[in-house]
Amino acid sequence: MDLLDHLGSLREGKLSRRAFSRSLLAAGVGVVSMPVARRRAFASSEDQATYFTWGGYDIPDLFVPYREKHGELPNFAVFGGSEEALTKMRGGFVVDVAHPCNQALPRWVATDLFQPIDTTRLSNWPDIMPELIDLPGNKGDGTDVWMAPFDWGQTSVTYRTDIVEVEGEESWDMLWDERYSGRLGSLAAGADAWWCGAIKAGVDFADIDTPEAFDRIAEVMRAQRPLIRTYTDDTTTLEQALASGEMVAAMTWNSSAVVLQSQDVPVKFAKPREGALTWVCGLMIHKEAPRIDAAYDVIDSLLSVDSGKFMISDYGYGHSNTKAFEAFDDATLEGLGLSTHPTEILEAGHFQVPQTQEWETRMNALFEEIKAGF
């Protein structure tokens, strides 16, 4: 009973004041925040839709129309990867709107957790690019779709133009360049990294589920691993490392390069000669969405021109609303690696092909082993 004995005396006698002050503090902060919190929090958490999304999308800029209508922001639940999100929802987590990407779409639909979207209820739907709606696994009949496309972009290499010597064309080889061993970064999620590995290994996405493809991709990933400073899903880490020169090149999405450039860091979002990885993400409504009307308002708000402009200018992502692009000239879009014709961009790169759950599990397990050094 030594342990308890000590805990008892230690906790009661020595820690009580610490704990006391801590709770006082919390109470104090609580009281201070009450005027703010009561006005905002109490009304919102009950009546507003819940939007389950990637971090970074939980910001007021994307919900101007929603806020005008409801007076509040929606509730946000943030995930770090779409697999994590699906796992949580399969575990009984009910939201109104969720934010998957095309490569996960058929698997999400197969879970029977979602309902088709009645597009007649979306005021911005007529402006949505048709190429983005017509995705493998998306419901094509009439006014119903499973996923309303929202943002699209690329996974490529962001590199320091002042440090990295590019030999010839920009290429995925930059992330395998031994001259910069220990100064390269990568996204940790297989949903990005494994596919980029496939591009590097020259595996056709149509064959990515073959045992041979697994071997070839695993081989290039193992070769890359000793060169990598860290694998992370948090873009902050990659951006900070690129800003400081700790990393000279890293696998990122469009937004990292845009954000870094806005901070005057000399970086470029590469157009690798093998092609970048391209993707479309969108919005789905949960089958048991408790606030279905608000859910449609969330989607409509995200599809609005204002949200589109914000996505393009501040994050450098493509948006699904054609009108959002009208505010930008071609040169600006070109600089962001975007175009008013998304198919051009998407077809120029490698567009992810949806895979089965077994494949995802197997791929992720293998990739974890590789990242851990096996």
Add this chain to the structure above:
Amino acid sequence: MSADTYITRPNRALRIYAVIFLIVLYLPVLFLPLFSFNDSIYIKFPLTGFTLQWYADLFAREPVWHALMNSLKVGAVVAVLSTIFGIFAAKAITRYRFPGRGPVVGFVMLPLVVPLIIFGVALLVLFSQMGVKLTLYTVGIGHLIICLPFAIATLIPRFEGFDRSIEEASADLGENAWWTFWRVTLPMIFPGVMASLMLTFTVSFDEFIMAFFLSGTQPTLPMYIWGQLRFPKELPSILALSSIIILASFVIVFLGQWINRGANGRTIRGE
């Protein structure tokens, strides 16, 4: 008192060690406030300029306040429940002999010595198999498991330390058990109850690992902070939030210390 001096005489090396120890203890924590005033979204040296912008941002950030409220709610409920359970349990453990007492006590204390991740996944599996939705209640249940042992461990010495004959006297005077508890036992163990409430609140308020697996749409404060650590634009205001918490705790501790010193002074004068 010469015996005292050679055991407890000042030891210069130790004192220097203690000072260095404190500096190392504090320095990392103090860098957070430093960067919360820095004019760049990236945390690096050299500092680029002074700004209060992140503090202004913080107050405009509604999710922070939602998360804070969630943590306060869970913390308060968990503190009260675990302390009530803890009072009963501590009384039972210290007062009554019953078969299997040792193993039972060991069992209740188990959460202290099991990595939290295991509790987190075990509960997640249970809830998902039962079809229970993840909410603040599921987080609360998780926190209750970790807090109960702390509550019991805090309360046991209180029950051990008080003279049971007072309770017996109360019973002899015809009070019923509940009244005895209310009038006699509770006042005696009151400091322990307060300590337990505060400690369990603290544990719950700061808990991350269980919340990671068990929270649904409503994040607790640590969950929210975890979510924001990955976004450069959000990070500085999180630093601002943590600076406020650090500052407030420092102020309150010294205030508490000062009030307590006054109390000690009175006791001494009273003598």
Add this chain to the structure above:
Amino acid sequence: MSEQTAAEADLSKARSERTGRTGRTGRLSRMFYRSEALRGLGLLSPALLFMLAAILVPFGILIVMSFWTASGFDFDTTWSLANYQGFFERPIYMALLKRSLWISGIATVATVVLCYPMAYYVAFHVHRNKMMWIVLITLPFWTSYLLRVFAWKVVLGYEGVINSALMAAGLIDAPLQFLLYSQSAVVITLTHAWAAFAILPIYVSLEKIDRSLLEAATDLGDGPVMRFLRVTLPLSLPGVTSASLLIFIPTTGDYITPALLGGPDAAMIGNLIQKLFGPINNWPMGAAVSIMLMLCIALISGVFILLTIFLRRRIS
């Protein structure tokens, strides 16, 4: 622990004697004893029932699940040892488990060794404002654990505090890379983060030492070193034991610190468990790994406790 049981036995004897006196006859006392047991269990029941429901049931399901296998979105519920077989066949599991125990072990030893002098200083060399010192030591631990981990990232980072200072001092030309994203970063952070859990139990056990024992040792001609080794250290062992367990056990399952600071070479078993329940989406395997982790910890803690008991016996 044996002393404790002995003391309990004494206490119970005293109690039964007393109840024997009040009850006058053995039968009455037995009845009282029985009702006492009932009352005890009754009082304990809310906590006990909750803990039974909240610990045994999830653990039961966890154990059951570890014998299932994942198939796509669903579980194949036929019993199979495949997960445990996989645990021993694929090298990653054992390697990460060993690494976790290694990192936690180092961090625990480092914390206890570094904190012991501090606890010793407060217990023996601080005479006024002891409480103030204790408060000072615990103060940094109020900030969120996450933020403290993050703070270390700031300190150890590429353009972090240490590198900036060393470069400004002209000691190095390029930032030191090994500081961050390494096992040492994890050990440093864990040591810092858990310091309070080492200082307080050690301090309490040092405070409990009867000062006259120290005087006696001195009178018998022991120098400071011998006195420390023969009296102070053995008597403070219970605190050291508590501190070690309180730090070692929770840190083996930590995944925040390695995730934020560890880099590829410091991934721990907790990270893998979290991945298995997240992106890898193989809950049964995750359950099996969790159970192996727990067995391992139970084994190590058991050996450790027996060892300290044995040690203490030998000393006394």
